[in-house]
Amino acid sequence: MKALVFTAPGTMELLDVPEPDPAPGEVLVEVRAAGICGSELHGARRPGFRKPPLIMGHEFAGTGAGGEPVVVNPILSCGRCAECRRGLRHVCREREIVGVHRAGGFAERVAVPASALRPLPPGLPWETAALIEPAANAVHAWNQALGAVGAKGVPAPRVAVIGCGAIGLLCAATALSGGADRVEVTDLSPARLAAAQRLGAEVADRGLSGEYDVVIDAVGSAATRAASVAHQRPGGVAVWLGLAEEEAGFDANALVRSEKRVLGSFAYRDEEFAQAMARIQDWDLTWAAGYPLAAAAEIFTDLMNGGLHPLKALLRP
Ligand SMILES: [Zn+2]
Numbered sequence: 001m002k003a004l005v006f007t008a009p010g011t012m013e014l015l016d017v018p019e020p021d022p023a024p025g026e027v028l029v030e031v032r033a034a035g036i037c038g039s040e041l042h043g044a045r046r047p048g049f050r051k052p053p054l055i056m057g058h059e060f061a062g063t064g065a066g067g068e069p070v071v072v073n074p075i076l077s078c079g080r081c082a083e084c085r086r087g088l089r090h091v092c093r094e095r096e097i098v099g100v101h102r103a104g105g106f107a108e109r110v111a112v113p114a115s116a117l118r119p120l121p122p123g124l125p126w127e128t129a130a131l132i133e134p135a136a137n138a139v140h141a142w143n144q145a146l147g148a149v150g151a152k153g154v155p156a157p158r159v160a161v162i163g164c165g166a167i168g169l170l171c172a173a174t175a176l177s178g179g180a181d182r183v184e185v186t187d188l189s190p191a192r193l194a195a196a197q198r199l200g201a202e203v204a205d206r207g208l209s210g211e212y213d214v215v216i217d218a219v220g221s222a223a224t225r226a227a228s229v230a231h232q233r234p235g236g237v238a239v240w241l242g243l244a245e246e247e248a249g250f251d252a253n254a255l256v257r258s259e260k261r262v263l264g265s266f267a268y269r270d271e272e273f274a275q276a277m278a279r280i281q282d283w284d285l286t287w288a289a290g291y292p293l294a295a296a297a298e299i300f301t302d303l304m305n306g307g308l309h310p311l312k313a314l315l316r317p
């Protein structure tokens, strides 16, 4: 079969590879749409958890063994540890992710544990289905924010989202459909800002100004992390999902004096994956575009080298 293979740092190739051989308890998924994630663009340039050779792809949907439409929850966990038993299997220390630690969805077919399959509602477009996984990240981030500042009787939060890649856009949509009064966004790209406006967000033209109850950092640079703390009201919260760099140059004394908070947000709980599936059907997703697998190496390489179009690419094996 054909697959997009990460063969060396900075190199993605469309190759003929052996058919996947499902182990006991696994099923073969025929991939219909698979999103290219920003973390994969970083990971291909500077290999960390993702080691070549690897078929990436953790955001995908397709058909299961009986031809039924499914989306894959790519978080695999041990099921036995304290975190797993608390319902926090996304932070299991033995966590593995389909497309990161084992072959993923940038291929015609992929073997995954049967437990990772989630049935799709009938008629959901494949390209929408492939966005459920990134949307689940946004739902989790928003739930983290509400857990911190969503106390009863408090007005619906004023929210800022830094960075309008797919995750930032989905965070804006989640906040707007989840009780936020208003959501202001920042990004350097006019096309990304336009997509955010179509989702109902407002553009903070000259960057963030004033204070917000919730600041979501979907970039993850030292500068955006500092901004997320600086523009947080006393007792507010910053939720960090971005992973652009390891540094965090924020004012820690301001954090102490104004009881500001910073929460890391990674992946999602199982129920949040289901919530994302329910919510995503209402959102404008025209910023995502599908491409045949034959174009995969070209489109991935272009995005990896800083190309901004499309805002979100979905491979359609
Ligand atoms: Zn992703």
Ligand SMILES: [Zn+2]
Pocket: 077, 078, 079, 080, 081, 082, 083, 084, 089, 092, 093, 094
């Ligand atoms: Zn575990």
